[in-house]
Amino acid sequence: MTRVSDQPAYVLHRRAYRDSSQIVEVLTRDAGRIGLIARGARKGRRAGRLEPFRPLTIGWSRRGELGTLTDIETPVTVPPLSGRALACGFYLNELVTRLVDRDEPLPELFAAYAEGLHGLLAGQAQAPLLRRFELRLLEVLGYGLLLDRDARHGEPVQAGRDYLYRFEEGPVPWDGSETGGLRVRGETLLELAAGRPGSTGTLREARRLLEWVLAQYLGPRPLKSRELLEPYRRGPGSAISST
Amino acid sequence: MSLSPLLESLVEAFQGLPGVGRKTAQRLAMHVLERDREGGRRLAGALEAAIENVGHCRRCRNLTEDELCPICANPRRDREVLCVVETPADVMAIEQAGIFSGVYHVLMGHLSPLDGIGPEELGLGLLAERLAGESVREVILATNSTVEGEATAQYISEMAGDAGVEVTRIAYGIPMGGELEYVDGNTLTHAFNGRRAVGDR
Numbered sequence: 001m002t003r004v005s006d007q008p009a010y011v012l013h014r015r016a017y018r019d020s021s022q023i024v025e026v027l028t029r030d031a032g033r034i035g036l037i038a039r040g041a042r043k044g045r046r047a048g049r050l051e052p053f054r055p056l057t058i059g060w061s062r063r064g065e066l067g068t069l070t071d072i073e074t075p076v077t078v079p080p081l082s083g084r085a086l087a088c089g090f091y092l093n094e095l096v097t098r099l100v101d102r103d104e105p106l107p108e109l110f111a112a113y114a115e116g117l118h119g120l121l122a123g124q125a126q127a128p129l130l131r132r133f134e135l136r137l138l139e140v141l142g143y144g145l146l147l148d149r150d151a152r153h154g155e156p157v158q159a160g161r162d163y164l165y166r167f168e169e170g171p172v173p174w175d176g177s178e179t180g181g182l183r184v185r186g187e188t189l190l191e192l193a194a195g196r197p198g199s200t201g202t203l204r205e206a207r208r209l210l211e212w213v214l215a216q217y218l219g220p221r222p223l224k225s226r227e228l229l230e231p232y233r234r235g236p237g238s239a240i241s242s243t
Numbered sequence: 244m245s246l247s248p249l250l251e252s253l254v255e256a257f258q259g260l261p262g263v264g265r266k267t268a269q270r271l272a273m274h275v276l277e278r279d280r281e282g283g284r285r286l287a288g289a290l291e292a293a294i295e296n297v298g299h300c301r302r303c304r305n306l307t308e309d310e311l312c313p314i315c316a317n318p319r320r321d322r323e324v325l326c327v328v329e330t331p332a333d334v335m336a337i338e339q340a341g342i343f344s345g346v347y348h349v350l351m352g353h354l355s356p357l358d359g360i361g362p363e364e365l366g367l368g369l370l371a372e373r374l375a376g377e378s379v380r381e382v383i384l385a386t387n388s389t390v391e392g393e394a395t396a397q398y399i400s401e402m403a404g405d406a407g408v409e410v411t412r413i414a415y416g417i418p419m420g421g422e423l424e425y426v427d428g429n430t431l432t433h434a435f436n437g438r439r440a441v442g443d444r
């Protein structure tokens with residue numbers, strides 16, 4: 001039996017378990033993504049303490065696949081996410097639960113996730129924030145994208161030129177063929193590499209590239225949380241947002 | 244101690260109910276068999292009949308054995324005010340508090356992308372049809388104050404906004420994460436009276 005205490009964590013998902021308990025999927029700083037049983041979590045004083053998107057400090061004991069939550073603290077109070085930022089939060093959680101296996105300690109992922117949520121709460125532009133998170137997630141998982149150099153000759157990627165992005169290889173100069181990759185502009189790749197995607201309106205292309213790469217790892221089942229972003233995208237001025 | 248097969252299966256059946264452990268299940272079984280066989284027969288009949296016949300209201304999806312539930316069928320209910328809730332238990336809680344005279348729409352759940360439940364799986368098309376086809380003036384969003392309830396409320400508020408309907412959200416006097424079903428009548432009354440317009444985000 002292992003016991004852990006005072007571990008920074010975020011709830012990614014929870015589902016009802018028996019009468020009043022929950023099985024909670026959490027992202028912890030040092031233990032990665034783990035599953036915990038939270039007894040009596042749906043009623044009484046503990047109800048609502050296990051909501052996603054809140055910084056928590058938790059403790060648990062564990063013997064098998066699922067641990068038991070023993071302690072929850074909310075070290076700081078943050079306002080709840082709302083509107084489009086809330087839908088983006090679900091998107092982060094879905095990405096992590098779909099792509100990250102349980103029990104893989106990934107402290108860098110925890111930092112990236114915390115930073116992403118913080119940005120959403122602070123009202124940062126959402127599309128670039130999501131792209132940065134996607135890039136870091138891929139990197140942490142060992143699928144980091146080559147963005148600033150040509151995959152064939154190692155030459156620097158240039159703005160104003162078109163490339164064909166090959167999955168798990170990188171960009172090669174575009175020669176008129178669309179097969180075996182995705183066509184992207186050099187400036188899109190450079191902006192992504194610099195961590196500030198979208199500065200000259202390349203957001204839509206950046207989204208398409210990341211969506212295409214992620215789809216290869218996610219398999220045929222699409223990300224459901226994308227649907228929550230759809231109605232917002234129809235709204236006024238939203239055509240350029242490319243969340 | 245081992246029970247006869249029929250007795251054991253009765254105990255197990257009781258034990259399958261929420262909040263009923265082995266001990267309570269045994270007590271219930273003994274009670275029915277030793278002291279109240281008539282009551283047990285009524286329970287069996289009521290269960291059988293309800294399971295056989297109760298379905299969903301054609302209009303609001305609340306539980307009913309008729310085509311329309313008693314609330315939708317009642318001409319005195321205000322059809323211009325539509326309260327959206329997650330479950331039939333929520334309807335019961337609000338009806339018991341006696342604070343609402345409009346009609347309902349029961350989602351039978353909430354948006355939960357991580358469980359694969361998006362707008363389509365939740366049947367929000369039916370709600371969109373109601374907003375377009377009925378003369379609804381105000382939609383009151385009474386989904387839970389969980390992140391899923393909130394996301395559901397926000398999605399519907401966009402839908403209703405598109406349909407030109409005023410949207411309000413009940414104001415919970417309870418911390419984030421509460422499920423409406425567990426809220427007491429008093430808090431619920433405050434939540435309804437203190438509802439606020441949605442849309443200025």
Ligand SMILES: [Zn+2]
Pocket residue numbers: 300301302303304305311312313314315316
């Ligand atoms: Zn009805």
